Every structure is written in C-alpha cells, then in structure tokens.
Amino acid sequence: MAKHQITIIDIANQLGISKSTVSRALTGHQSVHQHTREKVLALAAELEYEKNMFSISLIKKSSKTLGIIVPEFSRSFFPQIIIAAQKAAKEAGYDMIIAQSNESYETELANTKVMLAHRVDGVLISMTRETNNYDHFKTFHRKGIPIVFFNRVCEEMIVPKVVVDDFDGAFLAVEHLIKQGKKRIAHLSGPETLAVSKKRKAGYIKALEKYGLPVDEDLIIHYDLSISKVKIYINYFLNLEKRPDAIFAINDPTAIELIQLLKAADVKIPKEIAVVGFSNDFAGSIIEPSLTTVEQPINEIGETAVKLLLDQIDREAKDWKAPTIMLKTNLIIRNSS
Amino acid sequence: MAKHQITIIDIANQLGISKSTVSRALTGHQSVHQHTREKVLALAAELEYEKNMFSISLIKKSSKTLGIIVPEFSRSFFPQIIIAAQKAAKEAGYDMIIAQSNESYETELANTKVMLAHRVDGVLISMTRETNNYDHFKTFHRKGIPIVFFNRVCEEMIVPKVVVDDFDGAFLAVEHLIKQGKKRIAHLSGPETLAVSKKRKAGYIKALEKYGLPVDEDLIIHYDLSISKVKIYINYFLNLEKRPDAIFAINDPTAIELIQLLKAADVKIPKEIAVVGFSNDFAGSIIEPSLTTVEQPINEIGETAVKLLLDQIDREAKDWKAPTIMLKTNLIIRNSS
DNA sequence: CTGTTAGCGCATTCAT
C-alpha cells in the first residue's frame, strides 16, 4: 500500500532549487547559503522528509548498521548485552540488527544470510551450542566484513574476541566450595566443543588440584545444555555410591534447574549438596536457596565488543588486530553454598 | 575497510553475458536458457554472491522488512513475542528489525526514526509506560506505513491491535482469591495511562462487586512500574490499620517483588497475604512460594500481530480494517494464593 | 554558493 515517500526532489521542486542544494543543506554541508538551508530544513520538517538510507548505503557502500547474532535471548543475559551493545553502537552512529539463533546451527546460518543481505558493516557473534562448522563465519571474513566474537567464541578463528575469565571464575567458585568444607565436588559441564566448557572445567580442576582433592572423572559430566536433560544427570549423581557434596554448574540455568530438582528430591542445599552457577541470571537471586554464582560484567562485554568491531571497521585491512579481551568475573556468594 | 562486494556485473563479465541476463537468471525468470541459468547460478555460488538489498529496495520501494518496538526485553515476555513474530514474518519472506525503548519515551521516539530510515514495510508496537503523546506513531500512518499495536496499545488510535482479555484475566484472578476466602484484596496497579492498567483494574472491581465485597480505594494503588518503588507500597499496605489479606499485582515482576518483600517482612504467603500476578514470567515458577498468575498466549500474540500487519501491507489503503483481536488468558494456580 | 552530470546495484521495459 505504501504512499509516495517524500524525496529531496519534492523539496527541490517546491523550493525551485536543485536537488543537489537540497542534499547539501540536509547533510550540513558548508557551502550552502544560510537562507537556503533554513528554507530546506523547514520544508523537510513540514513534509516529514526522511532520508532513504537505501540510496545512501548504495553510494557509500556502508549501511551504518551493525549486526548481532546471539544463541538465544529469552532467559539469559544476552538481552542485557544487546542493550549495552546497541547503546554503544548508537553513540558511534550505527544502528543494530538483532538476530537470535534459538541454539540452532541452521538458524544461525540463516541469520548470517540476513546480515549479508542487509550489508551490515560488521557483526557481533556468540555461537550456538551446536555450531562446529565455521564456514558461514568465514564468509564474513572473505567479504571483508569484520566480526567480533563474544562469550561463545570460535577458538579456531583468528578474530577479535571478548570473553570473561572463565578459568579464573570457575577456580574461584570451586575454591569457595572447598573452603566451605566440600570434598566431593561434581561438575556439570557443557558441550566439549564450547570454549567456555573447557575453560571452566580447567578452572574447576585447577582448584581441586591446588587443594589436593582428587579429580574424579565420575563426577564430571558433559551435557548439551538442554535444560530438560539435567534431570538425567542429577539422578546419576544422587545414585552414585558416594554422592557428591557439591555441584559446580556450567551456567545459571543449569544450576537453577539443579536446585529445583534437588529440592524435589528432598536434598538439603547447601548442607548435603551445595550448588554454584555461572553468569548471575536474574532467576538466581529469586530462587530459594538463592544461587551462589559467578557474575559477568555484562555491560562491559557489550561495550567492548562494539568497540573492537568499530576498531576493525575503521582500520585498513592490512593492519588488522585480533586481540582477545578477557574481562574479570566476580563471585557472588548466596545461600546455595 | 570492506572489500569489493560481488555484483551481477562481475558475474556477467566473467561469463561474457549481459547483466540483465544474470539478473533474470538470479531472480528465476522464465525466459532464460537452462544452460545459461545453470552457469550463472554456479558462478554466483562460487563467488558467494549476495544480492544487494539496498538497490532492490530502492527499485521496489519495499524493504521486505518489518519493525518491532517493545518497551523492554530483559526480564519480561517480550523476547518470546519477538521470537514468535520473527518466525511468522520470516515465513512470509520478511526480515525483522528489533528495537527496545527501555521504557523511555525519548528512546521510543528515536526508535521510530530508525524504522523510518530503514523504510520498514510495517511496524509492530508495544508502547512504553511513559508514552502519552502519539505523534510519532501517527507519522507512520501519514506515510502510509501500517502499524499494529500489541499488549501496550494506544487506545486513541484506530489501528489493528492485539491484546489479551485483561478484564477477564483479572476477574478470574480475583475471583480465585475470593474463593480462597480472601476478603480484603488489594490491587497494585500500573500507570492510569496504560490501557492494561484500566482493564485489569476494571476486572478486579467487577469480581469484588460480583461477590459483594466492598471496593476500598485505600486498597488500590497506581504506580509507575519502577520495581524499586514496590517497597513503598508494600510498606503502606502493611501499615494499614486493616491489612489486606491478598494483593493482585498488575504484572509478574511486581508480584515477584511483592513476594520477596513480604518474605523479608516475615509475612506468611498465602496465609496472611496471598499474591497473584499477571503474565506468567519464568521467575514466577522459580520463586517460593511459586506465583499464581494469569498466563498470556505469548506465541499467539506475536503471530497474530504479524498476520494483522501483513494484512494491512497487502491491502489497498482504501479498505483498511482496524480489528482488535482479544486473546484468551488462562489462570495458573500455584502456591502464592 | 549552486546547478549539472554521473553512478551506486539492480529490475525492468523495450528492442532485437
């Protein structure tokens, strides 16, 4: 249905001047008579003129928009990161296109197409838990579109990344459990393909070793992060001959599910089994007992990622840098430990 | 930095044919020799050609993208609606630009500019709690860009809307409290400007009246939905000469905050004071006691809103329809009542 | 300071 949209030609005609002058007045060019400029601006406002970014993007070969692809955004901290990133982008004059992959590789693939079609100037990416083929990301690289990974990063690609110190965060969490007197600390980890899984697991092991506790492979479980499967593993833990006395979960959704299942099984938290999560989701402060967790600097992640992306966009292809920024975490001790 | 992006001219040159033919082959035109088409498609794939939607949008005067503006999306059901809407849009061949207003009128205003600049073919809108000037929405109308309101709708504009039956949902919630034997049911409502506030309050009053309970203005509080202020009102309720024995909250975030504050004040829920919310947020199932609430058909809201929007886009401006679709709610009884 | 011209990438009309 869409009506005729006002163009600079409409303004030029009504004012009896050329469209070039209108264009210059609108873009704030120097060489335009004050009087002319005012008339143009006034009429543009009156007609509710809005520039057509398609033609501008076509000329400039830059859309002044960034893309962000997150694995999901209904229950996690990703919305917060998006908000922070969007704010930072806007301050630099960029809009942002948001896409969520629903933890599906296929959807992630489709999302990269959307970014390509919209000719974004750069993309922020956090992978799905399924992703282990990276061709679609490399396409960006081949086309000279900078990307920055955050949180769920692709280890094998040499591009800028923003992560939190997963190793250290996990270490502190487990050290805390040990200092609470826990001796058999289990770890419910994520897919071995995800870097965060490896890093957090390494921190977990390091803490055990530092305090002379045995690393018992029976107490380390990897799962695909489908919350509904947590039940399987909690049953496994509870049926072990020697039950664990604490569980360090890969993330808060997992930890929250653990707490609910332990309560349902009448296991006392933290007395019989303590629980610690990772990421400080809102629900962790709500649940009872409240969840001890490792807090990530959400806003800083979003801001830093955008900053790295803009750096790449402004830089010549020759002198690309691929720094990995590691942000500090912070242990929040609550009642589950 | 962006490299040269592949265009149909690159393909045409490499194949020694005209760009028109390439264009036709790519768009699946009839009149292209099978042999030619195959060669074009093969080379396009090899070069990772991606069509430039800017030039297409420029010609077609349609961006094949929809916009969605939500008041916030970190702790509510809006992310779910967005996901549902995005899915429905995609099935119809539309991409979607997401914007969140952070409950700020100013940001909402800026978001409408973004939509205008991106020349979206239509916009889904849920207003901020602050919005009481609607000029920015009317701009869409003036430009012939269809809009559909959902959840937080603008009552004074005659456009399609998708809402839930707030009146009925509130009525059922309060009726439930009454049947639990509650006699002094308070209502912590939202801003009087929001339609949902009015509707839910009306349902609340209707239920009281139906069961012959007095409507006590002292027990009805309007607040601006800033969660931090809930504390003020709970203190007010607790210090009343005759305390309420139940509170019906305008939404789940409010109800969840209420539960936490009541627990902190050592008030027994639901025995001394029962609590009921509205919207069935995830945290309501986590908190203890779990929250009785009114569930909204989230996916259906998103899908219906997109459907109404596409209807308007396909229709001639002459025969616009402005239906208000009212979806049914469902009372979920848990332990807080 | 302002008008004219060209061209961004593509779909489309008109030729052939």
Next chain:
DNA sequence: ATGAATGCGCTAACAG
C-alpha cells in the same frame, strides 16, 4: 532468449 537503456533516491565530482 538476450542485450541495451532507463531509473529508483541520493551523493559527489565538476563546472560555473
């Protein structure tokens, strides 16, 4: 079945 020419709305290089 294919090529050439035109134009979407705008900016920028070139004239004046």
